Amino acid sequence: MISVKEAKSLIQEHIVPMPLHPMPLALAAGFTLGKDIYAKIDIPAYEQSSMDGYAIRYDERSLPLTISGEMQAGAEEQFTLLPEHAARIFTGAPLPQGADTVVMQEKVEVNDGVLTVLDEQLSPGIHVRQKGAEAQAGALAMQKGSKLTPAALGFLAGIGVTEVEVCLHPSVAIIVTGKELQTPGEELAFGQVYESNSYSLAAALELAQVTKINFYSADDDLNELTVVLKEALSMNDVVLLTGGVSVGDYDFVLSASRATGVRQIFHKIRQKPGKPLFFGKTDKHVVFGLPGNPSSVLSCFYQYVLPALEKMMDYRSGLLEEGQFTGSLKTREAVLTHEYTKGAGLTHFLKANFNDGNVTPLSAQESFRMSSFAQANCMIELPEGETEFPAGSVVKVYIFPE
Incomplete structure (x- = not known):
């Protein structure tokens, strides 16, 4: 043995x-990315508003600003913001040339087409998503071995990826x-x-x-x-x-x-x-x-x-413990709530419940008994060379995947 x-x-x-295989992004949930993915372009590809409000020059925040123009998400043409002017802007819209800051619409006053900024906490560049903030052209966007979770798929779609190499x-x-x-x-x-x-x-x-x-x-x-x-x-x-x-x-x-x-x-x-x-x-x-x-x-x-x-x-996101791959079965240290005694010579794995740093061995530990396993959320590992485990001992537990 x-x-x-x-x-x-x-x-x-x-x-x-397993071998790698190309797969449409829409079918790749749950697979593991087989090759590094690099962004082909900057995302966002332009400075972008993160708020509904008004685009201004920060240095002109104390001046009355004439409202001229409007930028919506999906705007096809750029325009230049004239000095002492402001532009109406909406979330996701490109920032006009010359503008560097967006003021929330709730923090301005508008009278007869003239804007007054009321935000005393305004800082330069606020509410502006910088070009390449999500991904920069040529940069590593997602590393090989990443699990293709819903968030990962959304991120990859957001940088224009349509197909990935996955591990079968x-x-x-x-x-x-x-x-x-x-x-x-x-x-x-x-x-x-x-x-x-x-x-x-x-x-x-x-x-x-x-x-x-x-x-x-x-x-x-x-x-x-x-x-x-x-x-x-x-x-x-x-x-x-x-x-x-x-x-x-x-x-x-x-x-x-x-x-x-x-x-x-x-x-x-x-x-x-x-x-x-x-x-x-x-x-x-x-x-x-x-x-x-x-x-x-x-x-x-x-x-x-x-x-x-x-x-x-x-x-790859599994933990490496003493050089061993542990995968999704995460390990924790926990305090034993009840004493346990076993014979020497065998490692024991006990069905148990882990809660807030404490772990309690369950009854019915026999190998044919599944009633306690059905109630367990973890497994305690007791080393083969030890026999006595008093209450309060720190032991290793493996949390079952859900």
Whole structure:
């Protein structure tokens, strides 16, 4: 068995980003920008009013100013403001030549076409958006690795971008193994349990912006699992298997992986839950063999699969912790509200609730129990070498993505 830190480092070492692909800006939400974007022109391309009011020369603010002309947003012609004159101007309109300041319309007095400025706090250049204030021609506008959020797409559209190079999202196969599994809603026979892992994994994948998900199932049979795994590898970039990853008589994930050309990187981590975790690769595919117990599956997904997927999507905004990519699963330090005791030798991941700097471990920590996971908003990591954690201890927590 290897340590949690070693496992994360090995995954980091073997995961590479997906290929880049051109995509219309309107379809790029949730993807990661694959190349730096440079502004082609100044944005705004001209000095622009940020307020409805009057354009003036600041040095003439104490003089009576004759109102001449008007500038609207979208004005097609420029004009020059004569000395001791002011121009009516609206938000987004180009500033007349010669003007350098805009006075809010609420802070002037107009009588018979003559403007008097009443703003004692007026400063030079106020309410004027400078040319290139948003983006300067030739300057870096958005860096490679940026997540294309709604705000990012709006910014890029605002500087005239119509298409971006993005890192493709992987397609993911979920293979559920186990003869005892029954579809939710069907009647349970003796010895059966409802299958839930595909539901939690699919939901977690969708929250991570992975939408190409294919589902498979296989009984506890080596030949059947080998056929299913071979098919999943032929159609997907990543394969997640649940169950059958230990060393029991009916655990065939390791054998099926070898039979389909998957190279083992590691198997088994000194952790609880999720000790029998498998990670392997082919030249083009990534394979995770997750435990079968529902709580173990989701714990391992958050700690290992999610950061791997986000690195494949080139999601650079994840934190780097001790050289490891953590993706959207943000870490915090928190104060433990209740004491906790564990055995030495395994890192423990506890379902918990984080609130205002404090964290409380929940009951029902067993690997088959999902009731507490459904209430948790974070996971506590307790190092393998320590056993006693008194109330008031500072511990590391991982906040679940929403």
